[in-house]
Amino acid sequence: MDGRLAQWDRAFQAEVRSFLAEKLTPDIRARAARQTGVAAERELGIWWHRTLFERGWIAPAWPVEHGGTGWNAMQRHIFEEECASANAPQLFLGGLQLCGPVIMRFGAPEQKAFFLPKILSGEHYWCQGFSEPGSGSDLASLTTRAVQDGENYVVTGSKIWTTHAHNANWIFMLVRTSTEGRQQAGISFLLSPMDAPGIEVRPIISMSGEHEVNQVFFDGLRVPVANRVGEENQGWAIAKYLLEFERGGSYAAVARALLRDTLIAAQTSDPVDGTRLWDDQSFRRRYAEMDIEITAQSWTEKRVISSLSAGENVGDMMASILKVRGSEVQQAAGELAMRALGELAIPDQRRALSPGSDAPPIGPDFALRHTARFLNDRARSIYGGSNEIQRNIIARSVAGG
Ligand SMILES: Cc1cc2nc3c(=O)[nH]c(=O)nc-3n(C[C@H](O)[C@H](O)[C@H](O)COP(=O)(O)OP(=O)(O)OC[C@H]3O[C@@H](n4cnc5c(N)ncnc54)[C@H](O)[C@@H]3O)c2cc1C
Incomplete structure (x- = not known):
């Protein structure tokens, strides 16, 4: 693979940059810079979703017949990298990345006609109801029960760690419809509006102080069999198909953005004694190592993209390698940012970070979100299938191959 951008890719990159420069006003960038979790605050995320939808760029990975952009894999990668570099709001991808592809592949024609346009337009905001208090890595052991009663299933049970369930207006979920035979053989995939009677969402506040995940309770929820x-x-x-998409992503671009802030922090003189961390050789060495790790991750991502563009099958193992290395690189970049911040990492910035707040940040702008982000990023090696589970997949592939 030739890693240099071809001329037409550079033209595409310029087009994306000019669009981002026009839409991402300083105010929008400042709001997006306060994001510490997996996605932007709800209003900002919805605005950005609609903006991309109106431009025809909301679903780069979707087939053209369903509203995709028709970009090749390299163009999609460029788009993701440019968005990350420009600090564009990050979208919550429950609909676009997870539920949409499932409906395209397994949905009935009426389901495709009803749901796909609403995912594209942003009218439907989807959350993922897979994990349960006793079923995470061992997902097939799930016990949320759905019993058919006429034209409906009656659902009882609970889902946990449901990201953005409090923002979502629809949930896709795995439920147990049979207890006969193998656990995997008794699971069905249902769709429900979140405002249906019988659903209760309770917040879980994470160690970063954010409300991002929830526990969702179902008590006699009625889901039409048609859903x-x-x-x-x-x-x-269906779940296995969906989980393949969950491991994808552009990890290097996010880590690169973190490294940029780290550089600013390290090159800023201490207001008390005038020293700079950047003058510490051991710090510069770690910075260089991090730079190399991110560059290696970026090349691996590009290599995968290049194979996909050439129509090659990348395979389960490669998706797992990308997830393990990508999450580790992001977490390591976060650790280095914390080191660069020093005591500026200590203040509780939750008031300044909450959407719509006019509370001033403590310290310079670059210090505002890193501690919450660092704490939030610990979960990257857990969700989407923990890194231990990914290593098992890699080990099995190596042993089998
Ligand atoms: C921030 C966050 C957001 C999430 N969002 C969602 C969401 O939106 N929807 C959703 O459905 N779920 C979500 N999850 C749940 C996530 O998918 C699970 O937490 C994850 O799959 C791990 O399951 P568990 O928490 O039950 O841990 P467990 O499965 O109990 O694992 C505990 C530990 O044991 C290790 N382990 C387990 N089995 C093995 C094995 N066979 N070999 C080696 N090690 C093993 C794990 O790696 C982990 O370290 C989210 C989780 C987090 C933290």
Whole structure:
């Protein structure tokens, strides 16, 4: 693979940059810079979703017939990198990245016609109801029960760690429709509006102080049988298909943005004694190592993209390698940022970070979000299938290959 951008890719990059420069006003960038979790605050995220939708750029990974952009894999990668570099608001991708592809592949024609346009336009905001208090890595052991009663399933049970359930207006979920045979053979995939009677969302506040995840309770929730995707008891195959998408992503660009802030912090003189961390050789060495790790991750991502562009099958193992290394590189970049911040990492910035707040940040702007982000990023090696589980996949692939 030739890593230099071809001329037409450079023209595309320039087009994306000019769009981002026009739409991302200083005010929008300042709001987006306060994001510490996986996605922007709800209003900002919805605004950015609609802006991209109006430009026709909301679903780069979707087939053109369903509203995709028709970009090749390298153009998609460029778009993601440019958005990350410009600090664009990050979208919550429950609909676009997870539920949408499932409906395209397994949905009935009426489901495609109803749901896909609403995912594209942003009218539907989806959350993912897979994990349960006793079923995370061992997802097939899930016990949330759905019993058919006429034209409906009656759902009882609970989901946990449901990201943005408090923002979402729809949930896709795995439920147990049979206890016969293998656990995997008794699971179905259902879709429900979040305002249906029988759903309760309770917040879980994470160690970064944010409300990002929830526990969701179902008590006699009625889901029309027409909202089941695929056949009854065939939900496991759908879940496996969906989880492949969850491991994708552009990790290097996010880590690179963190490294930029780290450089600013390290080159800023201490107001008391005038020293700069940048003058410490051991820090500069760690910075250089981090730079190299991020560059290696970026090349690995580009290599995968290049294979995909050439129509090659990347495979389960590669998706797992990207997830393990990508999350580790992001976490390491976060640790270095914390080191560069020093005591500026200590103040509780939650008031200044909350959407709409006019509380001034403590210290310079670059110090505002890193501690919350660092704490939040600890979860990157857990969600989307923990890194230990990814290593098992890699080990099995190596042993099998
Ligand atoms: C911030 C955050 C957001 C999330 N968002 C969502 C969401 O929106 N929707 C959703 O459905 N879920 C979500 N999850 C849940 C996530 O997918 C699970 O937490 C994850 O799959 C791990 O499951 P668990 O928490 O039950 O841990 P467990 O499965 O109990 O694992 C505990 C530890 O044991 C290790 N372990 C388990 N099995 C093995 C094994 N076979 N080999 C080696 N090590 C093993 C794990 O790696 C982990 O370190 C989220 C989680 C977090 C932290």
